[in-house]
Amino acid sequence: MPQAIHTEQLTKRFGRITAVDCVNLDVPKGALYALVGQNGAGKTTTIKVLMNLIPVTQGFATVLGTDSRNIRGKSYTQIGYVSENQEIPEWMKVGSLLEYLRDFYPTWDSALEQSLVKQFDLQLDRKIKTLSRGMKMKVALATALAFDPRLIVLGEPFGGLDPLVRDQLIESLLERAAESTVFISSHDLAEIENFSSHVGYLESGKLLFSEEMSSLATRFREVEVITDPALPLPSPLPASWLHPKSSGALVRFIDSHFDEQNTPADIQRIFPNAKDIQVRALSLRAIFLAMARKSEEA
């Protein structure tokens, strides 16, 4: 499958600080890719490097087949970019902004613009500086969607928004998802889980994994084993078993490579006295917490 975004050993340093560390990333075309991680993990920096807003230190990236170092000017006729900390021209009225931008995009869809204005309930004669944060984000998103971009890049778009506005934004994104690739960075895992098709996890600038959401959900399982009699944890345990704990006869761990065939067999091999095995699916939040804890332990 052709990639909308591809990076190889992408690295960005600010002096001695490495913000993005040898990231290898592939975002398939048509995906709704969520780049997640804690604050300071390097999500925003990665996006800025991909958008050529800051120069790359090392490595290589392509965005829609173009070297990211050449992303500028006309490249943005195919990329809709919205970031929470973007400085938009607040002196303009909403209508003037849309009118001004119309001429820059050959693919600007006036009908879509009207529909977005209606959907987001934008007041065209209001100056942007008088709008609330949520409304400003809606304006920015409307300008980023109205020209049918092939790639929509969103940096922390939901930060500080009320649930209603968030739902509206997500709804509009999902409407576009069929035609575009969406690359979104967020630390709001609950939102991401609901609509992302792919997810990547950044920790201290390193990409710990990047895969389809369904595969991730299948791969991570919380496992509880009841043994009789109670035994101390054997050592070593498989590396894919995260945070193993035992409490009397109960052993609990998260398997990061769960397999319906192999995992029960492994459990039986390691705990021959296992009486009962319970396997539960994990929320995205639980998966990331497990990953974060593993990273901290390391």
Place this chain on the structure above:
Amino acid sequence: MIEFLHIFKKDVRRHWPEILISLSLVALYTRHELHLWQTSPEYASISSFVFVLSGRYIPFFLALSWIFLILRVVQSETLVGDRQWWVTKPYVWWQLLISKLFFIFVFIWVPLFHVQLFLLHHAGFSILTNLGRLFLMQFTLPLVLFVSTFALASLTKNLVQALLGVGVVVVVVVVVVVFIVGLWLDSLSGHMPSDSSLFMDRLESLLLFGSIVLVPVCQFARRRTWASRITIAASVGAATVLSLIPFASRVEQSYPLVATKDSPAQFTIPPILESQENSSGLPGFTSDTLLSIPVNVSGVAPGSVVLIDGMKITADSPDDSHWTRGWVSEYRQLWPGTQRQNHSYEVKRKDYERVKARVLKLHIQLALSEYEEVDARTLILPAATFRNSDLGICRLALTGYQVLECRKPFHSAAYMGRFDAPHSPCGSGRRFPNSSPANLDVAYAWANPTDEVFPDPGLNPIVEYQVTFNPVSRIPDANSTSPVGYSVATLCPGAEIRLARPLFKRHFRTQLELPAVRLQNLFERATF
């Protein structure tokens, strides 16, 4: 619509108040320049006096409004930072650059150019014959002002940053100047005309101007702010290094030493009177002391003038101590006839205090330029305003005795003038004590040849200047030590003046010696 026009339209919508202020100031400036033309220098009423006085600040505020406008319009799509909305929109960098340049062209350059055309026409000069140089004039002050502001705007995010940038530049300039003054006093004489200094000046200008032109272009194309700032800083540094190259050797190369007999002006130093006072120099708040060297000059050929461009004094004392302050600039004219001149030379106060009572041997070097007159002709001054091919449009000054007020497009005229006061119908003018009527008969006027092609920097294409006939203090005897008198020549309608164009002949250097002198006897009291 063409993209740059689209951005331009947006900028006009946004910045109309600034545009309005700028255009109002242009109108005020034009009115002020016309007002001066009509009423100067009588100050007919208090209101016109106030207008003229306040008008002195109009060009300043006009320039300030342009700077503000350029900063605002360039920074409306700021090139600094990575959070700007426009950088992720399909702006083509050169279209954006053109839109900003077009804005400056339309709202700053075009109004200014039209005002200049109007002033030229109103002053009575032909627009067609001066159009070429009017275009050239745009490459002087306006271009430097616009380009450097444009560069500043492209390297800063907002007005506060721009002000900080100006502050940094001012601090750097002050530090550099202090550094240069501290290390190479010779460089103070940098305005002396010499080919090598001209080359260095041009190299420095090229470096500085090249960087402030190229950096904004690169900044629009790539937005690498720190790289751009470092480039500008590096060119300023390189220009500073160039200006730090010792000047003395360059002066001495450009002004070859000639034997006394070959010098077109002969210099002698009259006997120095012993001072009874053990002077301690100027009061303590100044670190410098002025020496006054009396020099008698003779031998300048008729139809010639010799300019003293610079002076260097080296002192030797019997205990082999040796000091010099290096070359310092002078601006004196030596005319035919025997004259007495006092030359001031600044020395460090601490040096002066150290050696003032000792008997020293002084070596005095003078850097000189010789000019001779060409196309000399006689002009009888009319009562009304008159037009002269070299001087422009002139009239007798209403407030001065020895002054012609003239106006000329682009730069003041270069001239050599002579006025024989006793043979004029104007009377002999005011005479001051100790003057000897027989020796006060001639007044001379002089202005250096300028670059005839390139106009003077400024906003107004009409340069107003004065042709001043200064009396020359002649003495009957070169060895005389008596005080010299002078008088002020008076010009009037019907007075006959001789005017010529000066032609540069050569630079040369001559040397004088004072074998035994105490510095305290040369101490210049009158300067403080």
